[in-house]
Amino acid sequence: MHELTEKEFNSFKRICEKDGIKYDTEEEYREAARNLFEYVKLTYEMAREHHGWEQRLKDEPRGFWLDSAGRTCYVCHTNVHGQIWFDKWGLKCANCQEAFEKKVFPGYVLKDRDNEKHVTDSQLNWKYGVCPRTIKKLTRTGLLKARQIPNGPAIFLRKENPDLPQIIRDYKKPAPSSSNK
Numbered sequence: 001m002h003e004l005t006e007k008e009f010n011s012f013k014r015i016c017e018k019d020g021i022k023y024d025t026e027e028e029y030r031e032a033a034r035n036l037f038e039y040v041k042l043t044y045e046m047a048r049e050h051h052g053w054e055q056r057l058k059d060e061p062r063g064f065w066l067d068s069a070g071r072t073c074y075v076c077h078t079n080v081h082g083q084i085w086f087d088k089w090g091l092k093c094a095n096c097q098e099a100f101e102k103k104v105f106p107g108y109v110l111k112d113r114d115n116e117k118h119v120t121d122s123q124l125n126w127k128y129g130v131c132p133r134t135i136k137k138l139t140r141t142g143l144l145k146a147r148q149i150p151n152g153p154a155i156f157l158r159k160e161n162p163d164l165p166q167i168i169r170d171y172k173k174p175a176p177s178s179s180n181k
């Protein structure tokens with residue numbers, strides 16, 4: 001993709017004026033335009049790359065390894081430096097991919113970005129406020145049914161844990177005002 005041209009810069013300025021966005025100096029306009037341009041370029045390149053992978057899936061429907069310099073595994077959310085697996089469900093680190101092949105968890109977990117169908121142990125902690133020790137205890141006693149990825153997170157499928165909302169209500173850490181800190 002080319003660099004930002006004068007014509008594009010001028011049209012950026014016009015759009016700013018129309019939308020009531022004001023910068024004090026010409027240099028600030030240029031910087032804002034450059035930032036937007038870089039952002040669009042990056043988004044476009046990512047979309048194009050993704051499209052390329054989708055095309056490749058037609059010949060390799062099971063999926064394939066990609067070089068990764070910090071891409072995120074959709075399952076355990078760690079940044080992968082090395083090889084990452086891509087298939088119709090998305091990106092998986094080698095560890096999660098191995099567990100997936102052994103059918104430890106279903107593929108829909110990768111698409112379930114809003115936790116409507118599953119939640120991981122670390123999400124139960126940071127997103128829903130249940131402490132890790134409690135999660136382990138509930139799993140051990142069978143109140144929570146976990147799909148444990150070896151060396152990875154525990155996954156709780158909502159359909160296997162219909163009481164999850166109630167459990168979260170019951171075991172949530174107390175609000176800061178009622179704790180010692």
Ligand SMILES: [Zn+2]
Nearest residue numbers: 073076093096
């Ligand atoms: Zn992973």
